[in-house]
Amino acid sequence: MMPLWTTVADVPSTIIPLVVVSAYLLLLLFLGWYGYHKSSAGEEDYYLAGRGQGWLVSSLTIMATFLSSFALLGAPGMVYREGVVFALVSLNVPVAGFCIYLLGAPIWRLGHQKGYVTPADMLCDYYGSQVALRILVTLVGVFFSIPYVMMQLKAGGELISPLFPNLDHGYEIGATILAAITALYIMLGGMRSVAWTDALQCVLLTIGMMIAGVAMVTTFGGMSDYSQAVAELPDRSLTVPGNTGYWSVPMLLSVCLLMPIGGIIQPAQWMRFYAARNPKALQRSALIFIILLTGCFLFGIMLLGLGAGVLYPLQQGPEGMIRPHEAVGQYDQVLVVVLKDQLPKLMGMTAGAALSTVLIVAIMAAAMSTADSNLHALSALVTRDVYDRFVRPTATDVERVWVGRVVIVAATTFALAVVVLGRRPSSSLAPFLEMIVGLALFAVAFSVQLLPMTVDVLFVRRGTKAGAIAGLMIGLVVAFCYSSLFSATSGALAESWGGSLATSVSEFVQWSKNRLTIHAMAWGLLANSTVFVLVSLVTPAVSDAKRLEFANLVRSRRSDSVC
C-alpha cells in the first residue's frame, strides 16, 4: 500500500498536508499557552474557566466533546459494516440535545449557586454521603474517561499507520503524538484552553463530516448515480437489523435512548454545564446540537459509509461471518482508505491532497477534542473528589491544580499503554479494542448509571443515600457483566474469582442476553433503578430541609437573569 501523502502528490502536494497538520498542532499549543496566559490562579478557573462560557463556545465544546473519533472513524466504519440501519442510530443525537437543556439548566442553577465543580459535589451534597458515594461517582468518571481516551488514542494510531505504511511502529507513534500534544495543552490552560481548542476542533470536524459525504457522492458522479449504486447493496445492508444482525429493534431503541443520555451526563459534559455563563447558553447549545450534529451524521457520514459499502463490498468469512474488503482491512479505517484511493482520482493531485488534509485534520480534531475534555474532567474528579477530600484537605488551590496535571500525565500514560499493548494479537483485550464504537458504548454503559440519581436530585427528590449508593454499585457491576470486556476477560476472571462463580455469572448473562437483546447499559440501568427505588423505600429519607433547598434552587430562575 502506498502512503497517502505520496500517492496524492509530488511537489508541492506532498508539502501541503505536512504544513497544514503541523500548523494545526502548533495552533493547538498556542491556544493552550494563551489559555494559560489568560487564566487566573485557582481551581475554579482551571476547571470551569471562571463559569463564564458564552453560548458559542459552550455549544462548540459540548458538541466536540460528544463527537470524538466515533464521528469520523467509528461511525463510517459502523455504516460500512451494518448498512442503512445506522441512519436510525443517528436519531440518538437529538435525545442528547434535549438533555443538554433539560438536565443541563438545573445542573447549572445548582452548580452556580452552590459552587459545585464536579458531579460528585452535587450528588454527595444532596445525599449527604461524602465518602462512599463520592468514591463511586469518581469511579464512574474513571470507568467512562479511560475507555473514551483510549478510543481517541487508538484513532490517532489508526490514522497514522496507513498513512505511513513504511514507518515502523506507525500506530504507536501516531497514538503517542496525539496523546502528548493533547496532554500538554490541557496542562497549560485547563478548561479555558480545552474549550477554545474544542471550538476550533468542532468547526473542523463538522466541516470534515459534511465534506466526506459530498466527496463520496461526487465520486459516483452525482446523486442520481450514487442512489442507483446504493440501491444495489445487499438486502441486509438496506434493512434492520443490519449485516451482522446486531441492531435488532430492542437493541436499537435501548442504545438510541440511553447512549446519548450517558454521553451527556458524563463528567466532562456535566462540568461544561457548570462552566456556562447562563442557561440561555445551554438553550442555544441544545438547539444547535440537535440541528447540526444530527444533520452531519445523516447527510455526511451516512453518505460516506454507504458509498464505501458499494466501492468496497463486504466479504463472507468462514461460517458466514462478514469481514471488510481486503483493501479496507479494518472497519474503522474505511474513511482513510476512501481518502487514499478516491480523492486523487476525483480531484487531481494538488486539490486531492488539500482536501485529504482537511479531513485528516478533522479526524485528529475529533479525537483530540474528546480526549482533552475527558482527561481534564478526570483530573478534576481525582483532585477534588479524592486528593482534596481524603489525602490532603488542606492543599492550596495551586497545589491542587498541579496534582490535576499529574493526574493528566498518569491517565494519558495508562490509556496509551493499554491501547498499544492491547493491540497485540496475543492480548486478551484485542477483541475489546477492535472497534471504536464498541469502546464508546462500553464507556457510556457506566456514565449512564448516574441517571437515576441525577433525575432524583433534580426533579423527584424521593431517593435516599442508601438507595443511591446501592443502586449505583449494582448498576456498575451489572453493566460490566453484560459488557464486551467481561466476555473478553471472563477466562482470566474465572481464575481470580473462582471458576464456578465466574462461569455461573457468564452463563446467566448469556441466557438473559439471548432472551432480551438490549445493551449492557440498559441492563445496568434496569438493575440500578430497581435497587435505587426499593432501597429508598425502606431507608431514611434525605432531610426535608435539604429537599426543599434543592427544590427551590432548581426552580429558581432569578439567577439566570443575574448572570
Place this chain on the structure above:
Amino acid sequence: MEDGHAMKDTSRRGLAIALTLAFLFAMVMGTGPGVLLVNHPRSFLGLPLLYTWAIFWYVVQVMIALVAYFWLWRDAGVTNSAANGSGTEEDE
C-alpha cells in the same frame, strides 16, 4: 416583562406535554417498533427507504426542538423573571 409574549402556565404545561409525547412518538417510530413498518430493501425519493424514514423523523425532531426553543424554553425565563420581579434574562 409582563406582555402578551409570556404564555400562561397552563398553556406552557400543555405545550410541554404535547411536545414530550410527540418526541416519544418520533423515537418509537424512528428507532423503535415503528421501523418495522418500512423494513424493506426498497428506495424512496432516490434513497433507501429506511434512510428516508430516518431523515423524516429527524425533521420531526428538529421541528419539536424549534417549537420548544421559541415557545417554551425562552418563555420560561420571561415568565419566571416577571413573576420574580427581576426583569428578563440578559442576552449575551
